Amino acid sequence: MSTQKAVDFLKGRLNKKLIASLxxxxxxxxxxxxxHYYRASQDPVHTPAYKAEKLRKIYRRYFTPTGxxxxxxxxxxxxxxxYARELKDIAFGSCTMCRRCTINCPMGIDTGLIVRTARAMLxxxxxxxxxxxxxxxxxxxxxNNMGVTREEFLETIEWLEEQLQDEVGDSKAKIPVxxxxxxxxxxxxxxEVKVYPLxxxxxxxxxxxxxxxxxxxxxxxxxxxxxxFSGEDDxxxxxxxxxxxxxxxxxxxxxAMTECGHGFRAMRWEAENWLGEKFPxxxxxxxxxxxxxVTSGRIKLDPSRNTKPVTYHDPCNxxxxxxxxxxxxxxxxxxxxxFREMSPSGVENLCCGGGGGMLAMTDYAKSxxxxxxxxxxxxxxxxxxxxxxxxxxxxxxxxxxxxHYKMPVNITALSEIVANAxxxxxxxxxx
Numbered sequence: 077m078s079t080q081k082a083v084d085f086l087k088g089r090l091n092k093k094l095i096a097s098l099x100x101x102x103x104x105x106x107x108x109x110x111x112h113y114y115r116a117s118q119d120p121v122h123t124p125a126y127k128a129e130k131l132r133k134i135y136r137r138y139f140t141p142t143g144x145x146x147x148x149x150x151x152x153x154x155x156x157x158x159y160a161r162e163l164k165d166i167a168f169g170s171c172t173m174c175r176r177c178t179i180n181c182p183m184g185i186d187t188g189l190i191v192r193t194a195r196a197m198l199x200x201x202x203x204x205x206x207x208x209x210x211x212x213x214x215x216x217x218x219x220n221n222m223g224v225t226r227e228e229f230l231e232t233i234e235w236l237e238e239q240l241q242d243e244v245g246d247s248k249a250k251i252p253v254x255x256x257x258x259x260x261x262x263x264x265x266x267x268e269v270k271v272y273p274l275x276x277x278x279x280x281x282x283x284x285x286x287x288x289x290x291x292x293x294x295x296x297x298x299x300x301x302x303x304x305f306s307g308e309d310d311x312x313x314x315x316x317x318x319x320x321x322x323x324x325x326x327x328x329x330x331x332a333m334t335e336c337g338h339g340f341r342a343m344r345w346e347a348e349n350w351l352g353e354k355f356p357x358x359x360x361x362x363x364x365x366x367x368x369x370v371t372s373g374r375i376k377l378d379p380s381r382n383t384k385p386v387t388y389h390d391p392c393n394x395x396x397x398x399x400x401x402x403x404x405x406x407x408x409x410x411x412x413x414x415f416r417e418m419s420p421s422g423v424e425n426l427c428c429g430g431g432g433g434m435l436a437m438t439d440y441a442k443s444x445x446x447x448x449x450x451x452x453x454x455x456x457x458x459x460x461x462x463x464x465x466x467x468x469x470x471x472x473x474x475x476x477x478x479x480h481y482k483m484p485v486n487i488t489a490l491s492e493i494v495a496n497a498x499x500x501x502x503x504x505x506x507x
Contacts, residue, residue, distance in 0.1 A: 078201060079155045083138050085200040086131075089193050090139065097185045098135045101125055107187070110180040112427050113170050113443075115450040122170055124177035124187040130166050131194045134159075164203050167194035169440040172432035172447075173305075174392040179423060196307030204306045208436045212302045216311055219318065220298035222266035229297055232269045239273070240280045244500055249284050254326065255291035260365070261328040262292050263299045263319065263343075265336055267468055275335065275468070278495035282366060285498050286374040290332075296322035299339030305433030309350060316347035323357055330358045332365055335489050337393030337467040338431065344398065361394065363466050366494055367403035370410055377497040382412040384486075386493070387460035389418070389451070389474065390425035391467035404466060404490055411497040416458040426450050428465075430473025448477045455483060466490040 103125060108114045113122035120126060129151075136143030137152035144152075153159060173188040181187075198204060204212070215221045230253065237251045252258060262283070268276045283290050296318050303312035323331045333340040344359040369375040388404060395401040401422040408415050420426065429448035434440060451474075455463055463485050465471050474487045 079157065079160055082160070082197040082201045083134070083155055085197050086134065086193065087139070089196070090135075093186065094189060094193060097128070097187070097190055098132050100183045101128065101132070101185055102183060104182065107177040107181055107185075110177040112172075112174075112176075112429055112450045113447045115426075116447045121166075124171075124181075124185075127166050127171055128185065128187050128190045130163050131190050134163075160198065160201065160203060163194055164198055164205075167191050167198060168205050168208070168433075168437060169443060172392070172427050172429065172434055174427035174431055175396055176392070176424070176427060179396065192307055194307075195305070196309065199307045204308070205437045205439050207438045208302065208306055208433050211436045212306050212308060212311055215298065215300065215302055215315060219296060220266045221300045221302060222270065222298075224266045224270065224297075226294050229266075229269065230294055232273075233292065233294075236269065236273060236276055236280070239277050240284065243277060243281055244284055246284075249280075251280055252291040253294050256325075257327050258289050258291040259328060260288055260290040260330045260332050261323050261326055262290055262332050262334065262362070263339070264292060264297050264334045265299050265339065265468060266297070267300075267472075268334060269297075272468060272471070272489070275489040275491055278489065278491040279334070279362060281495045281498060282369065282375065282491060285500055286369040288365075288369075291326065291328070293322045293326060295325075299333050299336045299343070301339055301342040302433060302436060304338055304342045304346065305436070312342065312346070313350040316343060316350055319343060320347065320351065320355060323355075328357060330360055330365075331355075332360050332362050334362060335466040335468055335471075335491060337391035337398070337469060341393040341397055361398070361400055361466075363394070363400055363404050363407070363490060366491070367407055370407055370494075375494075376499040377410045377494065378499050379411055379413045379497060381497045382462075382493055383414065384461040385414045385416050385459060386412040386462040386464060387416045387418055387455060387458040388421070389428060389455075389463055389465040389470055390422060391465060391470050392425070392427050392431055394467060395425055396423045404464075407490065407494060408464065411494050412462075416460050418454045418458055426454055428470050428473045428477070430469050430476075435469060435472055444473070445476060445480050448473060449481070452477050452481045452483060455485060460485060462486050462488060462493070464488055464490050464493055
């Protein structure tokens with residue numbers, strides 16, 4: 077293993093933002109309660125400041141005068157194989173990069189940036205956890221993280237279209253495929269069409285009710301970008317380029333990302349920087365589209381069709397890192413009859429523990445479930461029976477938490493709640 081390669085990589089990443097985050101920590105400890113890992117364990121090792129310190133030791137040793145001459149005085153550390161393994165367990169195994177600590181840091185330290193930089197350093201010397209790396213590689217090789225072929229995708233879409241027609245009572249209802257010039261390209265994920273088909277049908281039903289001009293792509297149908305988690309910007313860039321090209325080829329105006337927090341973040345906030353261009357289309361999350369339909373009157377909802385107490389989980393990459401937290405609440409206000417807010421919520425929400433690629437890393441499964449306990453406590457305090465999460469990554473984690481902690485709740489996508497409340501064209505509202 078050439079650890080020097082990782083040090084050289086860090087040198088290339090040292091911009092003003094990263095250097096500031098590495099330099100200004102006051103060690104005040106305010107960040108500790110912001111972290112779901114620390115809340116769950118009360119272990120000082122899980123404080124954001126401790127995690128960031130792992131990279132600071134390397135930075136000081138190789139890039140500060142005092143660290144080069146008198147490393148012991150400033151806590152600097154040589155980056156050797158042993159320390160690389162320690163860094164791996166911290167960067168990949170105890171942080172979802174949710175950035176809750178960042179918004180609570182009085183110095184504005186971006187621990188998410190520090191941890192992702194550490195991951196990228198480790199990726200440069202082939203130290204990405206094997207299960208996460210396998211998902212990244214499969215995405216690059218096949219175009220999607222489950223290795224679904226175009227033929228399999230088309231067969232599934234055909235079946236889903238039949239289900240849609242049954243749902244809306246219209247044999248002419250369609251799931252358009254590769255329709256050039258449509259207004260909206262809906263970017264799904266293989267998990268949605270293979271494991272959570274109800275979510276896909278729900279979105280199709282909403283598009284039908286709104287009279288949307290939409291399509292899906294048979295060439296690219298995976299919003300997932302696992303390289304965002306592994307720190308491999310070159311591979312993240314390649315997948316984003318493929319999504320960009322498929323969108324441009326169809327000539328649509330809006331690329332609507334499915335209920336996936338990190339997939340939305342990758343294309344909305346990162347991809348243009350990776351590719352060095354301004355996209356000739358708008359990137360939106362489907363929650364934004366649904367909100368548009370609801371508030372403009374394009375779809376009508378009957379909240380009496382969703383009577384169970386409902387609470388809402390804010391995906392970190394949607395709310396805290398994406399600014400979308402008011403819209404889903406305005407949707408739910410019209411779609412359910414009993415909404416119960418978690419505390420804290422919105423940009424201060426607690427991470428469910430499944431972000432940052434944790435679901436793809438089997439090595440850290442136990443710590444992932446343990447770190448989700450604060451979220452379980454939040455949910456249980458509401459006494460809700462339905463937990464809505466507009467992110468399939470969050471949904472899978474919440475399902476695992478439900479099973480482990482025996483939560484008496486249903487986990488559902490926002491689109492499913494909305495679809496259940498839809499008053500379809502020509503349908504009389506139930507009173």
